[in-house]
Amino acid sequence: MARNGIHHVTAIAGDARRNLDFYVNVLGLRLVKxxxxxxxxxxxxxxYGDEAGxxxxxxxxxxxxxVAPGRLGVGETQETSFRVPERSLGWWTERFVQKGVRxxxxxxxxGETALPFRDPDGMRLALVAVPGAEAEPGWAGGDVPAEHAIRGFHGVSLMLDKAERTAAILTDVFGFAEVGxxxxxxxLKADAETGGIVDLNEVGGFLPGRPGGGTVHHVAFRAADDASxxxxxxxxVANHGLVTTEQKDRDYFRSVYFREPGGVLFEIATDEPGFAVDEPAEALGQALKLPRLLEPHRDRIEAVLPDVSGVRAAA
Incomplete structure (x- = not known):
């Protein structure tokens, strides 16, 4: 797999139990951490992700x-889309009806067929029918059969006042190219099987977005390693006059952050070391993992975190 495209998307939700139930037991994603x-x-x-994270x-x-609800607007991720096999949209439509998903x-x-939907907090999502996706591995550990399982990100759409400077960063720094x-x-498209699409929606004059429940906090793009x-x-710095934060160790990747010219918070995250660095691949997401500095405070942290023990999450 090419080492470019989207690494992850981070969003804001309300109730933890409701979020966990929706993404694991309705969408069939694996809780990987x-x-x-x-x-x-x-x-x-x-x-949440595929079997290997x-x-x-x-x-x-x-x-x-x-959390108060957010407001969609300029400087924000408008929609996050997933890849599914081309013949699976009918199955997913029926599932959404059965599960009461908006x-x-x-x-x-x-030229692609997409099924837009919302999560319980109103986050804008879509399933995109991708020819050939059925040949890619699908996580079968939950309620969604492998033949219909989500195959990772298709991409994101960004709502911008002006798109030119954002496009310049995506092409020059992250290796995307305009395709339509x-x-x-x-x-814009990167040479990546998953997470390779960024759509720039230029909507001059709209109100700015407001962070809150149902909105995306940031979009992270892939870097193979620290050198990349x-x-x-x-x-x-040299080509766009933008400075990032210092590198932050997130245990499963190392990150820098910056606000791109359109107002969206971008992250550059390394592929290394991955989510199996502190627990076996077969046990991903089962235990509460804490960074080393917080481990001495585990009892106090566990005491204030919401109880999600009753929510089934497939191993």
Whole structure:
């Protein structure tokens, strides 16, 4: 797999139990890591993905029980989309009806059929029918049969006042290339099987987005290792006049962050070391994992975290 494209997407949710139930037991994703927000350890950080937790499949959440709803607007991720086999949209439509999932009629975008839907917090999502996706491995440890399982990200769409400078960063720094336009939307594609699409929706004059429940906090792009990440940081400074944060160790990847010109928070995350660094691959997501500095405070942290013990999460 090419080492570019989207690494993960991190969003904000409300109730932790409701979030866990929806993504594991309705969408059939694997809970690959249960940890805490390193900057706010009284809050969970859930990572959902494929069986191995590969980059390009990971959707993560900070669930805050009493979070206010966010507002979609300029400078925000408009929609996050997943890949599914081409013949699976009918199955998913029926499942959404049975499970009471808010969804819309299928639409065609850039020659692809997409099924838009919302999670319980109102986050905008879509399933995209991708020819050949049935040949890719699908996680079969939950309620969704492997033949219909989500195969990772298709991509994200960003709502921007102006798209030009954002597009320049995506092409120059992250290796995307423009592949088409439909109305106000420009599609960029990276050489990646999963997470290879970014759509830039230029909507000048809209209100800015407001962070909150159902909104995306940041989009992370892949770097193979520290050296690749450093090269990207140098390009951002030299070619775009943008400075990132210092590198932060997130245990499962190492990250730098910056606000791109359109207002969206971007991250550059290394593929290394991966989610199996602190627990066996077969046991991913089963135990609460804490970074080394927080481990001495485990009892206090566990005492304030919401109880999610009654929510079934397939191993």
């Amino acid at each position: 249960k940890t805490v927000n390193f900057d706010d350890p009284g809050t969970y950080h859930f990572y 590969q980059p390009g499949t990971i959707l993560t959440f900070f669930p805050w029980t009493h 969804h819309e009629a299928p639409v065609t975008r850039f 336009k439909e109305g106000n939307v420009t599609r 990440q450093a090269e990207m940081v140098e390009k951002l």
